[in-house]
Amino acid sequence: MLDCQLFFYFCLKHFNFLNNQPKLSEPEIISLLLQQDEKGFNYLYDNYAAAVYGIITRVVSEKEYADEIIQDVFVKIWKNIAQFDSEKGRLYTWMINLARNTAIDYIRSKGFQNEQKNQSIPDFVNDSEQYATAANVDHIGVKEVLSQLKEEWRELIDLAYYKGYTQQEIAERLDIPIGTIKTRTRNALIELKKLLKDHR
């Protein structure tokens, strides 16, 4: 009985220890990565992989592709960390853009588009639904922020941010003047900021 308690106590302590991973500042993370220290990778992965995976999943809509792309993204981060320029923004932003661009390049690649053509439509729909649920399950108690945005803003964020269309392309696609697209993008982001603040 005592052994059991000890074991329980040990587990509790150990678990706490894992949760209390010390928070590293960006320069500390970067210097670990530059020294090719595995600790740097572990920290980066434990703290940012979910965000990176979330973005990739929303761009490609399918798990098998997302699983492949996230590997590329982390290898790229590891290899290209020396090119990160802190003058232009934070590390997190840099990683987000790297993930987004890698995923968008992927869906634009020829191989991917051919595969999509051969795929029967119902499959694709099912997969995205499965993904929508997965996203919700991950945030029990937190409503999808995107679903609270006005339709025109949601559409814009999806096209611009997740599908990588240029403003010109969006303007043509939606048949709206480009100036409107610009102000609409701004308003969408301002509204998003408000919503995110409420969620915190």
Add this chain to the structure above:
Amino acid sequence: MDIKEYISSGIIEAYVMGLASEEETRILDCIQSNNPEVKQAILDAQNTLEDFASQQAIAPPPALKSAIWAKISEENQEKNEIEESVAEPVTTPLYPSQGTENNKAPLKWFAIAATILLVASISLNLYFNSTQNSIKNQLATLTIAQKNNELAYQNLKSKWDLVNNPTVKTIPLLGVEKHPDMKAVVYFEQNSNDVYLALENLPIAPKDQQYQLWAIVDGKPVSLGVFDQDAAATVQKMTAVTSAQAFAITLEKRGGVASPTMENMYVMGKV
């Protein structure tokens, strides 16, 4: 276009979402390094997208972490192998080609020893290399810090020398009605008539503009030159002047103008 208008045009949002054209991006890169307001707007927008990414996070399958680390290790290995193959030729001549049955055994031990030495040497190399790199980085940071300290010291010292010189008169220039918090100081050497200027609290002038110092002599403004904000020195020698009744600073186009733009006057002080 004024900066508020520029910020609210939607360009910042296009930039952070990766929608801006290459040219727009280049322009904004340049503006943000010179304009704190624009830089802040960009950081704010990036912050929103970071929060958005955190909020939209989905946990990846647990097996992926070790798979990715294996990939990274593999890449590192390949890199190291290239380094190793460079070191290889050194050991090759150690195998004599005329070996007979008898000396094969010692040769084997010799080869093993050589391999161990090689591995030890490579790992030591890698170790020293990484320590050296980190020392180099530290040194670079220290050198920069040292330079900044030196500069700050020189600037302070030149002010201190001026303030302590009994023939130097310190004339504070205070903000005019429109800019009540702003401040600059003129140091006037009464024997040589030399004029030194230090900007205490004036915003950084836009790229195409500079602060110009004026002396009021017999009620008329006389230019004493522009203050070079790009230079490291915070106390700068201006044109000498005799019998000034007052000093004032206006914001003018780069290089200065012949007569002051009165509505751009920031600070002024009587002798």
